[in-house]
Amino acid sequence: MIKSKKFEKLLFLGEGTFNKVYQVRIDENNDIVAVKRGKKGNNEEQTMYAQNEAKILHKLAHPNIVQLKDYFIDEKKRPCLVFDVCDTDLRKILQDITAPLPLPIRREYLRYILLALEHCHSQKIVHLDVKPENFLISSDRILKLSDFSFAIDLNDNQCLKTAKIFSRWYSPPEIIFGSSQVDPSIDIWAAGCILGEMIQCKRPLFPGSTDIEQLQLIFNQIGNPNLDDIQFLQQLPNYIHFETIQQQTSLQIDQLIDEENSNIVNELDLLKKLLTINPFQRLTATQALRHIYFTQQSPIASLELPDPMLYKQQPKRRARRHPPPPALKENDENLQPIIPIRLMSTDDRIAYGLATVRQVKEPRIATDFYKFQKADQKKRRMEALAKQFEQDKRSTALLRKSRMFKPF
Structure with a gap:
C-alpha cells in the first residue's frame, strides 16, 4: 500500500x-x-x-x-x-502574446514538441492528448510534455487499443470519422495544429464546436481530400459524403503568413506534411526533425526563449464574503467603525477612506473588537436563558392553577 x-x-x-x-x-x-x-x-x-x-x-x-x-x-x-513545479505552459504564452511568436522561437518550441513525441513513439507510447496546455515550461525555458492520463502503451497487451481523444480542436479527421485505431500519427497531427496556432497567434487553427464544423474548418484550410484520401476515409464507420461539406479549392493555410522567405516557405511545407489527411502519408516525429526547416538553421539558446516568469500563474485570491463598509465622512464621529483601526487590514482602511491610522479616533463602543464580540455573545446567551426561565415559570404557574381547580 x-x-x-x-x-x-x-x-x-x-x-x-x-x-x-x-x-x-x-x-x-x-x-x-x-x-x-x-x-x-x-x-x-x-x-x-x-x-x-x-x-x-x-x-x-x-x-x-x-x-x-x-x-x-x-x-x-x-x-x-x-x-517538479513549472512556471507556466505554452497555452498561457499563446494567450498573452499580442503578436505571432518570432520564427526562431516557433521552430525551437516545435523542436521540443517533436523531440518529446519522438521519444514516446520510440517506446511505442501514444499520448493522445497533445495540446498547448499540456506542454509545461520550466524555469530553464524548456518545454516538457505532461498529462499522460489517456496515453496508451502499445506494448501492453492488456491495454485498451482504442483512441479516446478529448480535445476536438487537435483531433485528426480519421478520429472524427470514427476510427478506433491507435497510431502515433494522431500525436503528429496535434503537433501540426500547435504549429499553426503559434503562427496565427492566440487563435487555434481548427476551433470547431461540432464534428461537422471541425471537418469544415479542416478542409477549408488544407483543401479537399484527393482520391486516395477518400478511399481511406470511406472505410471508417462514421464517414459522410463530402458533398455535405463546403468545397474549397484554394489552400488558406498558405495565407497564414504574409512574409516570403526561405524559412517561411520551409515552415509552411512542414506544416502541410504534418497535417495530411491520410495518416499513412503523415510525417513521423523523426522525419519531421530531419526536415530542412530544422537542419537549415542551428537551434537557438534557451535564454533567447520567452521568460516563463513573465507568464507565471498568479495566485487566486478568495473573494470577499461581505461587501466593503461605506466610506466615512470627514469629521463625522457618529460613523466610526466598530473594529479598532489597529485590527483593520489595509483593504478595510481603504474602504473606510482612512489614509492613516492617526486620522481616526478609537471607537467609544469598545476598545477591543474581540472583547466586544465576547460580551455581545454572553449578553445574547443570558437573554436566551432569561426568556427560557420566564417560559418555564409561566408553564409551572399554569400547571399549578389547573391542579387547584381540578374537580373532586
Whole structure:
C-alpha cells in the first residue's frame, strides 16, 4: 500500500477532466512541488488513469517530458502524482502574446514538441492528448510534455487499443470519422495544429464546436481530400459524403503568413506534411526533425526563449464574503467603525477612506473588537436563558392553577 502524505496547498495551478493541480509544500520534508490530485467522486476511474500515467512515466526519461517524483494516495483515497513545479505552459504564452511568436522561437518550441513525441513513439507510447496546455515550461525555458492520463502503451497487451481523444480542436479527421485505431500519427497531427496556432497567434487553427464544423474548418484550410484520401476515409464507420461539406479549392493555410522567405516557405511545407489527411502519408516525429526547416538553421539558446516568469500563474485570491463598509465622512464621529483601526487590514482602511491610522479616533463602543464580540455573545446567551426561565415559570404557574381547580 502506498503511504499517504500530508501537504499544505500554496497555489492552485489548474485542472483537467479528472484532476486538479496545486503547488504544495510536503509536510514530511518541506519540499515545494506540484501535486496532481483527483477530483471528488469517480475514485475508481481517477485511480485507473493515475496508475496508467504513473506506469507510463516510469518508462519515459527525457528532458522534454515531465518526470514523476512520487505517487501516493491521500487521506480521502484520491490518487496524487508529484512533479517538479513549472512556471507556466505554452497555452498561457499563446494567450498573452499580442503578436505571432518570432520564427526562431516557433521552430525551437516545435523542436521540443517533436523531440518529446519522438521519444514516446520510440517506446511505442501514444499520448493522445497533445495540446498547448499540456506542454509545461520550466524555469530553464524548456518545454516538457505532461498529462499522460489517456496515453496508451502499445506494448501492453492488456491495454485498451482504442483512441479516446478529448480535445476536438487537435483531433485528426480519421478520429472524427470514427476510427478506433491507435497510431502515433494522431500525436503528429496535434503537433501540426500547435504549429499553426503559434503562427496565427492566440487563435487555434481548427476551433470547431461540432464534428461537422471541425471537418469544415479542416478542409477549408488544407483543401479537399484527393482520391486516395477518400478511399481511406470511406472505410471508417462514421464517414459522410463530402458533398455535405463546403468545397474549397484554394489552400488558406498558405495565407497564414504574409512574409516570403526561405524559412517561411520551409515552415509552411512542414506544416502541410504534418497535417495530411491520410495518416499513412503523415510525417513521423523523426522525419519531421530531419526536415530542412530544422537542419537549415542551428537551434537557438534557451535564454533567447520567452521568460516563463513573465507568464507565471498568479495566485487566486478568495473573494470577499461581505461587501466593503461605506466610506466615512470627514469629521463625522457618529460613523466610526466598530473594529479598532489597529485590527483593520489595509483593504478595510481603504474602504473606510482612512489614509492613516492617526486620522481616526478609537471607537467609544469598545476598545477591543474581540472583547466586544465576547460580551455581545454572553449578553445574547443570558437573554436566551432569561426568556427560557420566564417560559418555564409561566408553564409551572399554569400547571399549578389547573391542579387547584381540578374537580373532586
